Amino acid sequence: MSNTVSRADFDQVMVPNYGPAGFIPVKGLGSRVWDQDGREFVDLAGGIAVNSLGHCHPELVAALTEQAGKLWHVSNVFTNEPALKLANLLVEKTFAERVFFCNSGGEANEAAFKLARKYAHDNFGADKNQILSCVNSFHGRTLFTVSVGGQPKYTEGFGPVPGGISHFEFNNIESLKAAISDKTCAVVIEPVQGESGVLPADPAFLKAARELCDAHNALLIFDEVQSGMGRTGALYAYQQYGVVPDILSSAKGIGGGFPIGAMLTTEKVAKSFGIGSHGSTYGGNPLACAVAHKVVSIISSPEVLAGVEARHQRLVTGLSAINAKYNVFQTVRGKGLLIGCVLTDAYQGRAREFLKAAEKQQLMILVAGLSVLRLAPSLVISDADIDEGLKRLDAAVAELVSAK
Known part of the structure; x- marks a missing residue:
């Protein structure tokens, strides 16, 4: 098969900040993907929790096609109908009273952190500017968001970084108590830490965070870029925990593959973003917004949300069967269709070897750090595709174990 471009072109023309797989996907449908050579892959990666309804979902294609024939862009000098409809839907389905749209999770978090500081400045003075976030958290790739994220590897070589940021231990109430003060303007938490290994928060931890923020007049921000939009079995994970934030960031799955981010907040907090204080072209x-409106409408249905738990159980059962044969996982953890398989001591640091082995079996999976395999498939993936994906993962693990 003749191709105009190949994987080798990446190394010649692209900035080398990524190390993509050895094949190039060219077509997707549901949870199947085909590469340039026509090989069919099972997708359990979901574009890193982005393809929430799989590839080329017909209702999303129709929404995009219809809007493409009407209006593409007018800028924020004007408003538009799809944006207002989507904002209304998000307000209806969540705690939020106000919505800000952008293009990515990093932008949504950038807006959230800026708003938290502006709100504190407006209401309590310039000295109340400290942002607290968790060790090993991940909030984006802008200089501000990597600084808030608690992973030094992402800020090395990019200094000086923004100040006024401190970190505490995830799921450790005493660590948060020791860090928070009346100078804290915001506490930022992922209800499920994604990049650092798929770690769900303890309910008591989030409840304590809410109480501590209230006691210190600090805003509670939930980063639900990865855990949101049905991924855990609720529209947003905070709804399962019963802890309501002041600001929530959303992206990834909300667009089903089309780039969009959103920051959700209350009317009271939103007032600090007056005209001209923040923006996104x-x-x-x-x-x-037309695509995202369709995504939210579909995912928020009881049928789709209930189906997430059933698919979770099917995957976990299959992963447990694989582990019973090969003993490669310490534990399988996560919520809904955000699942982390923690490798045993014998395979610590070798997650990418499993990724490569899966690629050879025409299976797409993810890693979360050096020692965790991550699965984040479509929320509507079929049982047949789950079973075939598990079959291919079994073959990948078998090959890797035999080569040990």
């Missing part, structure tokens, strides 16, 4: 783009 493409934020609220009609194409993105």
Whole structure:
């Protein structure tokens, strides 16, 4: 098969900040993907929890196609119908009273952190500016968001980084108590830490965070870029915990593959973003909002949300069967269709070897750090695709174990 470009072109023309797989996907449908050579892959990666309804979902294709024939972009000098409809839907389905649209999770978190500081400045003075976040958290790749994220490897070589940021231990109430003060303007938490290994928060930890923020007049921010939009079995994970934040960031799955991010907040907090205080050229783009409205409408249905737990159980049962044969996982953890398989001591640091072995079996999976395999498939993946994906993972693990 003749191709105009190949994987080798990446190394010649792209900035080398990524190390993509050895094949190039060219077509997707549901939870199957085909590469340039026509090989069919099972997708249990979901574009890193982005393809929430799989590839080329017909209702998303229709929404995009319809909007593409109407209006693409007008800028924020004007508003547009798809943005207003999406904002209304998010307000209806969540705690939020106000919505800000942007293009990514990093942008949504950037807006959240800026708003938290501006709100504190407006209401309590300039000295109340400290942002607290968790060790090993991940909130984006802008200089501000990597600084808030608790992983030094992402800020090395990029200094000086923004100040006024401190970190505490995830799921450790005493660590948060020791860190928070009346100078704290916001506490930022992922209800399920994604990049650091798929770690769900303890309910008591989130409840304590809410109480501590209230006691110190600090805002509670939930980063639900990865855990949101049905991924855990609720529209947003905070709804399962019964702990309501002041600000929530959303992206990834909300667009089903089309780039869009959103920051949700209350009317009281939103007032600190007056005209001209923040913006995004493409934020609220009609194409993105039309697609996202369809995504939210589908995912928020009881049928889809209930199906997430059933698919979780099917995957976990299959993963347990694989582990019974090969003993490669210490534990399988996570919520809904965000699942982490923690490798045993014998395979610590070798997650990418499993990724490569899966690729050879025409299976797409993810890693979360050096020692955790991550699965984040479509929320509507079929039982047949789950079973075939598990079959291919079994073959990949068998090959890797035999080569040990």
